[in-house]
Amino acid sequence: MTTSACTVPTLADERHAAPRWPHSTVLPLGVLPTAPACVRAHVRLVLAEWNMASLADTAELVASELVTNAVLASTDADGHPLYRGGTLAMVYVRMLADHARLLLEVWDTSPAAPVPMHAEPDDENGRGLQLIDAMTDKWGWTSVDGWPGKVVWAALPAAPERPDDTAG
Numbered sequence: 265m266t267t268s269a270c271t272v273p274t275l276a277d278e279r280h281a282a283p284r285w286p287h288s289t290v291l292p293l294g295v296l297p298t299a300p301a302c303v304r305a306h307v308r309l310v311l312a313e314w315n316m317a318s319l320a321d322t323a324e325l326v327a328s329e330l331v332t333n334a335v336l337a338s339t340d341a342d343g344h345p346l347y348r349g350g351t352l353a354m355v356y357v358r359m360l361a362d363h364a365r366l367l368l369e370v371w372d373t374s375p376a377a378p379v380p381m382h383a384e385p386d387d388e389n390g391r392g393l394q395l396i397d398a399m400t401d402k403w404g405w406t407s408v409d410g411w412p413g414k415v416v417w418a419a420l421p422a423a424p425e426r427p428d429d430t431a432g
């Protein structure tokens with residue numbers, strides 16, 4: 265039996281787990297044009313669940329840019345989604361949070377690195393990473409042991425949420 269070189273990362277695996285984060289969730293998505301809209305809805309719902317709704321606008325935008333890039337990196341030269349062994353390539357969106365910050369991670373199977381551009385006013389492309397840089401504390405990327413892809417991440421400070429205004 266051969267093992268696919270593109271076996272998905274086991275995010276629950278010891279190497280990739282995030283045990284110190286009180287909140288964590290992973291969303292697998294096929295590399296389809298609908299993925300950015302799915303991740304925006306997901307991020308908004310999860311942050312509401314975690315009582316971090318004030319981060320939703322920024323986090324949605326950042327996650328959407330990260331996923332747009334990951335999907336683009338997972339398409340062929342004709343813009344068709346990549347299939348490996350008959351299976352649609354996937355991206356994995358992981359959200360991790362504690363009282364101080366929210367970490368957004370987008371894992372994709374492309375070995376290529378994100379390359380920040382210097383978009384001119386008339387340029388239509390090249391603004392995603394600039395935007396992420398401006399809207400987050402820090403971002404970066406890293407290769408992942410045991411699989412061919414990488415994870416691109418961005419960290420946002422968590423604003424303290426007010427208790428429910430309608431209470432009492």
Ligand SMILES: Nc1ncnc2c1ncn2[C@@H]1O[C@H](COP(=O)(O)OP(=O)(O)O)[C@@H](O)[C@H]1O
Binds near residue numbers: 374379388390416
């Ligand atoms: N996940 C990724 N995988 C591979 N390359 C990426 C990824 N994200 C970004 N890049 C590279 O970085 C470049 C800049 O990304 P970005 O600032 O979002 O601009 P744009 O997506 O409009 O090209 C992309 O053109 C691409 O070459």
Ligand SMILES: [Mg+2]
Binds near residue numbers: 332333390392
């Ligand atoms: Mg982009």
